[in-house]
Amino acid sequence: MTSSASNEKQLAAAAAVSMIHDGMVIGLGSGSTSAIAIELIGERVRSGLQIVGVPTSAASEQLAKRASIPLTTLDESPEIDITIDGADRFNDDLDLIKGGGGALLREKIVAAASKQLIIITDSQKRSNPLQGFPVPVEVVPFGLKPLMNRFAALQLSPRLRMRSDDHSKPFVTDEKNFIVDLQVSQIAAPHELQSLLTFPGIVEHGLFLEMASFVLMGEGTEVQRFDRR
Numbered sequence: 001m002t003s004s005a006s007n008e009k010q011l012a013a014a015a016a017v018s019m020i021h022d023g024m025v026i027g028l029g030s031g032s033t034s035a036i037a038i039e040l041i042g043e044r045v046r047s048g049l050q051i052v053g054v055p056t057s058a059a060s061e062q063l064a065k066r067a068s069i070p071l072t073t074l075d076e077s078p079e080i081d082i083t084i085d086g087a088d089r090f091n092d093d094l095d096l097i098k099g100g101g102g103a104l105l106r107e108k109i110v111a112a113a114s115k116q117l118i119i120i121t122d123s124q125k126r127s128n129p130l131q132g133f134p135v136p137v138e139v140v141p142f143g144l145k146p147l148m149n150r151f152a153a154l155q156l157s158p159r160l161r162m163r164s165d166d167h168s169k170p171f172v173t174d175e176k177n178f179i180v181d182l183q184v185s186q187i188a189a190p191h192e193l194q195s196l197l198t199f200p201g202i203v204e205h206g207l208f209l210e211m212a213s214f215v216l217m218g219e220g221t222e223v224q225r226f227d228r229r
Protein backbone atom coordinates (compact mmCIF):
# COMPACT_ATOMS: atom_id res chain seq x y z
CA MET A 1 0.00 0.00 0.00
CA THR A 2 1.34 3.47 -0.87
CA SER A 3 1.69 6.00 1.92
CA SER A 4 -0.86 8.24 0.19
CA ALA A 5 -3.41 5.38 0.25
CA SER A 6 -2.71 4.87 3.92
CA ASN A 7 -3.11 8.62 4.64
CA GLU A 8 -6.37 8.61 2.71
CA LYS A 9 -7.64 5.66 4.77
CA GLN A 10 -6.71 7.50 7.95
CA LEU A 11 -8.62 10.62 6.83
CA ALA A 12 -11.73 8.67 5.86
CA ALA A 13 -11.67 6.66 9.10
CA ALA A 14 -11.31 9.80 11.23
CA ALA A 15 -14.24 11.49 9.44
CA ALA A 16 -16.48 8.47 10.07
CA VAL A 17 -15.43 8.05 13.70
CA SER A 18 -16.27 11.73 14.38
CA MET A 19 -19.93 10.84 13.63
CA ILE A 20 -20.20 8.47 16.60
CA HIS A 21 -21.98 9.64 19.76
CA ASP A 22 -22.55 8.40 23.30
CA GLY A 23 -25.09 5.61 23.61
CA MET A 24 -24.64 4.18 20.12
CA VAL A 25 -24.22 0.56 19.10
CA ILE A 26 -21.42 0.52 16.50
CA GLY A 27 -20.73 -2.17 13.89
CA LEU A 28 -16.96 -2.63 13.60
CA GLY A 29 -15.92 -3.50 10.05
CA SER A 30 -13.01 -5.64 8.89
CA GLY A 31 -9.85 -4.99 6.87
CA SER A 32 -7.06 -2.43 7.03
CA THR A 33 -9.25 0.71 6.80
CA SER A 34 -11.65 -0.55 9.45
CA ALA A 35 -8.65 -1.39 11.64
CA ILE A 36 -7.73 2.32 11.63
CA ALA A 37 -11.32 3.22 12.57
CA ILE A 38 -11.27 0.67 15.41
CA GLU A 39 -8.06 2.19 16.72
CA LEU A 40 -9.58 5.71 16.59
CA ILE A 41 -12.80 4.53 18.28
CA GLY A 42 -10.65 2.97 20.99
CA GLU A 43 -8.91 6.32 21.58
CA ARG A 44 -12.29 8.01 21.99
CA VAL A 45 -13.54 5.25 24.32
CA ARG A 46 -10.47 5.67 26.48
CA SER A 47 -11.33 9.40 26.65
CA GLY A 48 -14.85 8.66 27.88
CA LEU A 49 -17.02 7.86 24.81
CA GLN A 50 -19.80 5.45 25.87
CA ILE A 51 -20.54 3.00 23.06
CA VAL A 52 -20.62 -0.72 22.49
CA GLY A 53 -19.28 -2.46 19.38
CA VAL A 54 -20.30 -5.46 17.31
CA PRO A 55 -17.25 -6.86 15.47
CA THR A 56 -17.66 -8.29 11.94
CA SER A 57 -14.78 -10.76 12.19
CA ALA A 58 -12.58 -12.58 14.66
CA ALA A 59 -9.70 -10.29 13.60
CA SER A 60 -11.73 -7.13 14.33
CA GLU A 61 -12.88 -8.59 17.63
CA GLN A 62 -9.23 -8.97 18.67
CA LEU A 63 -8.38 -5.43 17.57
CA ALA A 64 -11.39 -4.03 19.41
CA LYS A 65 -10.51 -5.85 22.60
CA ARG A 66 -6.95 -4.55 22.40
CA ALA A 67 -8.35 -1.03 21.88
CA SER A 68 -10.56 -1.38 25.02
CA ILE A 69 -13.85 -1.10 23.11
CA PRO A 70 -16.68 -2.78 25.04
CA LEU A 71 -18.25 -5.45 22.85
CA THR A 72 -21.72 -6.84 22.47
CA THR A 73 -23.43 -9.35 20.18
CA LEU A 74 -26.33 -9.24 17.74
CA ASP A 75 -28.26 -11.36 20.25
CA GLU A 76 -27.94 -8.62 22.88
CA SER A 77 -28.09 -5.66 20.46
CA PRO A 78 -29.88 -6.70 17.28
CA GLU A 79 -30.19 -3.09 16.04
CA ILE A 80 -26.98 -1.25 15.24
CA ASP A 81 -26.87 2.55 14.93
CA ILE A 82 -23.82 2.97 12.68
CA THR A 83 -21.54 0.44 11.05
CA ILE A 84 -18.19 1.69 9.76
CA ASP A 85 -16.62 -0.66 7.24
CA GLY A 86 -14.23 -0.66 4.29
CA ALA A 87 -14.76 -1.84 0.71
CA ASP A 88 -12.64 -3.26 -2.08
CA ARG A 89 -14.44 -1.27 -4.81
CA PHE A 90 -17.42 1.09 -5.02
CA ASN A 91 -19.19 2.84 -7.88
CA ASP A 92 -21.20 6.05 -7.92
CA ASP A 93 -24.45 4.12 -7.27
CA LEU A 94 -22.70 2.98 -4.04
CA ASP A 95 -22.67 -0.64 -5.18
CA LEU A 96 -19.79 -2.29 -3.34
CA ILE A 97 -17.48 -5.27 -3.75
CA LYS A 98 -16.42 -6.51 -0.31
CA GLY A 99 -14.78 -9.62 1.07
CA GLY A 100 -11.17 -9.22 0.01
CA GLY A 101 -10.29 -10.30 3.54
CA GLY A 102 -12.95 -13.02 3.63
CA ALA A 103 -15.22 -11.31 6.18
CA LEU A 104 -18.16 -10.65 3.86
CA LEU A 105 -20.75 -12.89 5.54
CA ARG A 106 -20.62 -11.38 9.01
CA GLU A 107 -20.11 -7.95 7.45
CA LYS A 108 -23.31 -8.28 5.43
CA ILE A 109 -25.29 -9.54 8.42
CA VAL A 110 -24.11 -6.59 10.52
CA ALA A 111 -24.69 -4.12 7.65
CA ALA A 112 -28.26 -5.38 7.21
CA ALA A 113 -28.89 -4.86 10.95
CA SER A 114 -27.58 -1.26 10.81
CA LYS A 115 -29.51 2.00 10.52
CA GLN A 116 -26.50 3.50 8.73
CA LEU A 117 -23.65 1.82 6.87
CA ILE A 118 -20.73 4.21 6.42
CA ILE A 119 -18.08 2.99 3.99
CA ILE A 120 -14.54 4.33 4.35
CA THR A 121 -11.96 3.99 1.57
CA ASP A 122 -8.94 5.46 -0.14
CA SER A 123 -9.26 6.93 -3.64
CA GLN A 124 -8.09 3.74 -5.40
CA LYS A 125 -11.37 1.99 -4.52
CA ARG A 126 -13.67 4.18 -6.64
CA SER A 127 -14.46 2.49 -9.95
CA ASN A 128 -17.13 3.17 -12.59
CA PRO A 129 -18.08 0.53 -13.68
CA LEU A 130 -17.10 -1.80 -10.84
CA GLN A 131 -13.92 -3.56 -11.92
CA GLY A 132 -10.41 -4.46 -10.92
CA PHE A 133 -11.34 -6.75 -8.05
CA PRO A 134 -12.84 -10.27 -8.07
CA VAL A 135 -16.25 -10.88 -6.53
CA PRO A 136 -15.86 -13.21 -3.52
CA VAL A 137 -18.52 -15.85 -2.94
CA GLU A 138 -18.69 -17.72 0.37
CA VAL A 139 -19.63 -21.37 -0.23
CA VAL A 140 -20.26 -24.45 1.90
CA PRO A 141 -17.27 -26.79 1.40
CA PHE A 142 -19.61 -29.78 0.79
CA GLY A 143 -20.94 -28.17 -2.41
CA LEU A 144 -17.70 -26.76 -3.80
CA LYS A 145 -17.23 -28.88 -6.94
CA PRO A 146 -20.73 -28.48 -8.46
CA LEU A 147 -20.60 -24.76 -7.68
CA MET A 148 -17.21 -24.37 -9.37
CA ASN A 149 -18.67 -26.13 -12.44
CA ARG A 150 -21.72 -23.86 -12.47
CA PHE A 151 -19.63 -20.71 -12.15
CA ALA A 152 -17.34 -21.89 -14.94
CA ALA A 153 -20.35 -22.66 -17.19
CA LEU A 154 -21.50 -19.06 -16.62
CA GLN A 155 -18.03 -17.82 -17.68
CA LEU A 156 -17.45 -16.36 -14.22
CA SER A 157 -13.86 -17.66 -14.01
CA PRO A 158 -14.04 -19.07 -10.48
CA ARG A 159 -10.91 -19.53 -8.39
CA LEU A 160 -10.87 -21.17 -4.96
CA ARG A 161 -9.13 -18.83 -2.53
CA MET A 162 -6.10 -20.39 -0.84
CA ARG A 163 -4.49 -19.42 2.45
CA SER A 164 -1.88 -16.70 2.07
CA ASP A 165 0.48 -18.53 4.45
CA ASP A 166 0.00 -21.99 2.87
CA HIS A 167 -0.98 -22.09 -0.80
CA SER A 168 -1.80 -25.81 -0.62
CA LYS A 169 -4.78 -25.25 1.73
CA PRO A 170 -8.06 -23.44 1.07
CA PHE A 171 -8.73 -20.24 2.99
CA VAL A 172 -11.41 -20.93 5.65
CA THR A 173 -13.74 -18.15 6.82
CA ASP A 174 -14.80 -17.37 10.40
CA GLU A 175 -17.96 -19.40 9.67
CA LYS A 176 -15.86 -22.36 8.41
CA ASN A 177 -16.72 -21.95 4.75
CA PHE A 178 -14.60 -21.53 1.59
CA ILE A 179 -14.31 -18.45 -0.63
CA VAL A 180 -14.52 -18.68 -4.42
CA ASP A 181 -13.30 -15.53 -6.18
CA LEU A 182 -15.10 -14.79 -9.44
CA GLN A 183 -12.59 -13.13 -11.77
CA VAL A 184 -15.13 -11.05 -13.67
CA SER A 185 -13.32 -8.33 -15.57
CA GLN A 186 -16.04 -5.70 -15.41
CA ILE A 187 -19.47 -5.57 -13.74
CA ALA A 188 -21.65 -3.39 -15.92
CA ALA A 189 -24.88 -4.72 -14.32
CA PRO A 190 -24.29 -5.64 -10.65
CA HIS A 191 -27.93 -6.70 -10.08
CA GLU A 192 -27.74 -9.15 -13.00
CA LEU A 193 -24.61 -10.73 -11.58
CA GLN A 194 -26.22 -10.89 -8.14
CA SER A 195 -29.23 -12.71 -9.58
CA LEU A 196 -26.91 -15.49 -10.81
CA LEU A 197 -25.50 -16.12 -7.33
CA THR A 198 -28.39 -18.10 -5.90
CA PHE A 199 -27.34 -21.74 -6.25
CA PRO A 200 -27.65 -24.06 -3.24
CA GLY A 201 -24.39 -24.06 -1.33
CA ILE A 202 -23.77 -20.34 -1.78
CA VAL A 203 -23.93 -18.80 1.67
CA GLU A 204 -23.34 -15.16 0.67
CA HIS A 205 -21.45 -13.04 -1.85
CA GLY A 206 -19.44 -9.85 -1.74
CA LEU A 207 -21.75 -7.66 -3.83
CA PHE A 208 -23.31 -5.19 -1.38
CA LEU A 209 -26.02 -3.46 -3.43
CA GLU A 210 -28.23 -0.69 -2.00
CA MET A 211 -26.72 -1.14 1.44
CA ALA A 212 -24.26 1.73 1.89
CA SER A 213 -25.73 4.94 3.33
CA PHE A 214 -22.74 6.94 2.07
CA VAL A 215 -19.05 6.56 1.27
CA LEU A 216 -16.30 8.67 2.81
CA MET A 217 -13.30 8.51 0.48
CA GLY A 218 -9.94 10.01 1.36
CA GLU A 219 -8.41 11.75 -1.66
CA GLY A 220 -5.10 13.52 -1.19
CA THR A 221 -5.61 15.62 1.94
CA GLU A 222 -9.42 15.81 1.67
CA VAL A 223 -12.38 13.56 2.36
CA GLN A 224 -15.04 13.29 -0.33
CA ARG A 225 -18.53 12.15 0.58
CA PHE A 226 -20.61 10.18 -1.94
CA ASP A 227 -24.33 9.77 -1.33
CA ARG A 228 -26.55 7.38 -3.23
CA ARG A 229 -27.73 8.88 -6.57
Ligand SMILES: O=C[C@H](O)[C@H](O)[C@H](O)COP(=O)(O)O
Pocket: 029, 030, 031, 032, 033, 034, 085, 086, 087, 088, 098, 099, 100, 101, 102, 103, 104, 107
Ligand atom coordinates in the same frame (compact mmCIF):
# COMPACT_ATOMS: atom_id res chain seq x y z
O1 LIG B 1 -13.37 -9.03 3.98
C1 LIG B 1 -12.89 -7.90 4.05
C2 LIG B 1 -13.67 -6.66 4.01
O2 LIG B 1 -14.77 -6.68 3.16
C3 LIG B 1 -12.86 -5.37 3.88
O3 LIG B 1 -13.69 -4.34 4.35
C4 LIG B 1 -12.44 -5.06 2.46
O4 LIG B 1 -11.71 -6.13 1.94
C5 LIG B 1 -11.59 -3.77 2.41
O5 LIG B 1 -10.40 -3.97 3.10
P1 LIG B 1 -9.27 -2.87 3.17
O6 LIG B 1 -9.78 -1.76 4.01
O7 LIG B 1 -8.11 -3.58 3.81
O8 LIG B 1 -8.95 -2.44 1.77
